[in-house]
Amino acid sequence: xxxxxxxxxxxxxxxxxxxxxxxxxxxxxxxxxxxxxxxxxxxxxxxxxxxxxxxxxxxxxxxxxxxxxxxxxxxxxxxxxxxxxxxxxxxxxxxxxxxxxxxxxxxxxxxxxxxxxxxxxxxxxxxxxxxxxxxxxxxxxxxxxxxxxxxxxxxxxxxxxxxxxxxxxxxxxxxxxxxxxxxxxxxxxxxxxxxxxxxxxxxxxxxxxxxxxxxxxxxxxxxxxxxxxxxxxxxxxxxxxxxxxxxxxxxxxxxxxxxxxxxxxxxxxxxxxxxxxxxxxxxxxxxxxxxxxxxx
Amino acid sequence: xxxxxxxxxxxxxxxxxxxxxxxxxxxxxxxxxxxxxxxxxxxxxxxxxxxxxxxxxxxxxxxxxxxxxxxxxxxxxxxxxxxxxxxxxxxxxxxxxxxxxxxxxxxxxxxxxxxxxxxxxxxxxxxxxxxxxxxxxxxxxxxxxxxxxxxxxxxxxxxxxxxxxxxxxxxxxxxxxxxxxxxxxxxxxxxxxxxxxxxxxxxxxxxxxxxxxxxxxxxxxxxxxxxxxxxxxxxxxxxxxxxxxxxxxxxxxxxxxxxxxx
Numbered sequence: 001x002x003x004x005x006x007x008x009x010x011x012x013x014x015x016x017x018x019x020x021x022x023x024x025x026x027x028x029x030x031x032x033x034x035x036x037x038x039x040x041x042x043x044x045x046x047x048x049x050x051x052x053x054x055x056x057x058x059x060x061x062x063x064x065x066x067x068x069x070x071x072x073x074x075x076x077x078x079x080x081x082x083x084x085x086x087x088x089x090x091x092x093x094x095x096x097x098x099x100x101x102x103x104x105x106x107x108x109x110x111x112x113x114x115x116x117x118x119x120x121x122x123x124x125x126x127x128x129x130x131x132x133x134x135x136x137x138x139x140x141x142x143x144x145x146x147x148x149x150x151x152x153x154x155x156x157x158x159x160x161x162x163x164x165x166x167x168x169x170x171x172x173x174x175x176x177x178x179x180x181x182x183x184x185x186x187x188x189x190x191x192x193x194x195x196x197x198x199x200x201x202x203x204x205x206x207x208x209x210x211x212x213x214x215x216x217x218x219x220x221x222x223x224x225x226x227x228x229x230x231x232x233x234x235x236x237x238x239x240x241x242x243x244x245x246x247x248x249x250x251x252x253x254x255x256x257x258x259x260x261x262x263x264x265x266x267x268x269x270x271x272x273x274x275x276x277x278x279x280x281x282x283x284x285x286x287x288x289x290x291x292x293x294x295x296x
Numbered sequence: 297x298x299x300x301x302x303x304x305x306x307x308x309x310x311x312x313x314x315x316x317x318x319x320x321x322x323x324x325x326x327x328x329x330x331x332x333x334x335x336x337x338x339x340x341x342x343x344x345x346x347x348x349x350x351x352x353x354x355x356x357x358x359x360x361x362x363x364x365x366x367x368x369x370x371x372x373x374x375x376x377x378x379x380x381x382x383x384x385x386x387x388x389x390x391x392x393x394x395x396x397x398x399x400x401x402x403x404x405x406x407x408x409x410x411x412x413x414x415x416x417x418x419x420x421x422x423x424x425x426x427x428x429x430x431x432x433x434x435x436x437x438x439x440x441x442x443x444x445x446x447x448x449x450x451x452x453x454x455x456x457x458x459x460x461x462x463x464x465x466x467x468x469x470x471x472x473x474x475x476x477x478x479x480x481x482x483x484x485x486x487x488x489x490x491x492x493x494x495x496x497x498x499x500x501x502x503x504x505x506x507x508x509x510x511x512x513x514x515x516x517x518x519x520x521x522x523x524x525x526x527x528x529x530x531x532x533x534x535x536x537x538x539x540x541x542x543x544x545x546x547x548x549x550x551x552x553x554x555x556x557x558x
Contacts, residue, residue, distance in 0.1 A: 025470040029385030030397055033378035033441055037400055040438045044415030096310035100303045115315040121542050122322055123499040125519050126535040130321030133328055133336050202304050231408020233502050238523055248410040255414050268411040
């Protein structure tokens with residue numbers, strides 16, 4: 001691309017409004033995607049929202065259960081707890097990783113990024129399977145620790161909340177790194193050097209200069225990770241072993257096993273509403289296209 | 297950015313630890329898949345390819361791979377055509393008026409697939425698309441659109457709109473402008489989008505669990521059943537093949553991008 005194109009006199013803006021039929025042609029390009037999206041995506045989802053207030057009886061009966069159904073409340077509390085722990089751990093690990101990547105040389109950055117982006121694209125199932133291999137009773141971690149004599153009984157590492165968190169954090173760290181790294185790359189490293197030159201310790205320079213400047217990226221990453229974890233299905237289903245129930249698995253249970261569509265659709269609607277509300281609140285700092293487009 | 301302020305020891309320790317944690321499960325399945333034992337374990341006395349042989353000799357696994365491949369190819373075609381045209385349309389029409397369309401296209405990345413999956417279960421029941429290749433292909437194709445919209449939009453951002461105006465000014469029709477001016481220049485973006493749409497379909501499980509049962513058994517579905525029924529080293533062999541396949545596709549994407557950058 002000729003970089004100097006921008007220096008040429010700007011094209012007449014009038015070109016936009018002068019030919020309506022031409023514009024219409026461009027609108028036609030949207031038709032296939034728009035039709036597919038409305039008929040095959042939006043419609044089924046709107047239907048879920050509709051089911052939540054119409055089955056088994058019209059009204060807010062299903063939502064009332066949020067206040068009265070102890071099993072459902074337990075699932076919601078478990079989901080929120082696991083998502084919160086996952087978000088905090090992913091941010092912590094992701095932040096350290098982004099910090100080191102942002103301060104590394106360009107060549108080293110590429111290797112670090114490979115280590116982050118490769119896991120991002122490996123199948124969730126494959127990763128869950130690998131964690132089972134490592135963490136189960138006769139798994140490699142327990143065998144190794146037993147062999148070294150560090151423990152005398154296998155530790156319960158999987159088919160509980162611990163296993164779920166290990167698998168979920170593993171999935172979410174790359175998602176946390178991308179927005180944080182994007183924010184950190186905009187920080188001028190000379191600011192840190194200047195702070196050190198003026199007598200600040202490494203810790204002070206980090207706390208007073210780098211941390212505040214990278215805060216928007218940290219918040220964006222936090223919201224993104226939390227939103228994505230809310231709807232997790234496969235990882236908790238495999239690593240939880242059916243004992244720890246999270247929202248998505250509970251929805252599946254209602255619909256496929258108990259055929260209680262209203263309840264399943266209600267919790268699904270709550271998921272969507274929660275996610276859209278969070279996005280609405282944070283849309284100012286969270287540029288979705290950048291978050292999802294970055295680094296892929 | 298590298299301004300003579302290297303990260304401290306604590307940060308480096310955490311970063312190395314995190315990368316180890318990220319790569320550990322992906323690498324550990326390789327030795328496990330080569331084990332000479334009949335259960336999931338590291339090789340004891342020697343390496344063996346028996347589990348790969350069992351995998352590639354199994355009718356059920358090969359059929360699952362074949363079905364996944366056809367679905368992924370079909371879904372990629374749907375995502376690429378719809379997503380590319382949509383991204384070009386939005387780009388040309390301008391930010392404001394097409395903002396809503398763009399937000400709509402990103403929805404599949406935001407809304408959990410469990411919500412979409414239960415909606416589809418009912419919707420496809422009405423459309424008679426349950427447990428059919430066409431149904432799964434369409435569902436994967438629609439949810440793959442965002443990946444293409446993102447990569448093509450990124451490619452278009454680097455494209456000078458005056459080239460298109462010049463072509464139209466010289467009498468090219470919309471079709472000719474698309475074919476000869478716009479598409480060749482954004483091809484790397486389209487290919488990149490196609491690769492990610494493909495990976496999306498190839499790995500997708502949640503929708504498949506709801507809209508397919510007996511006729512359509514994709515590879516992820518087969519793996520899911522395997523994990524829930526019998527954990528044996530054949531699963532590790534599948535996992536390794538899948539990892540290699542993803543790495544290959546990512547390398548392809550890298551090659552496309554670096555050629556585009558030149």
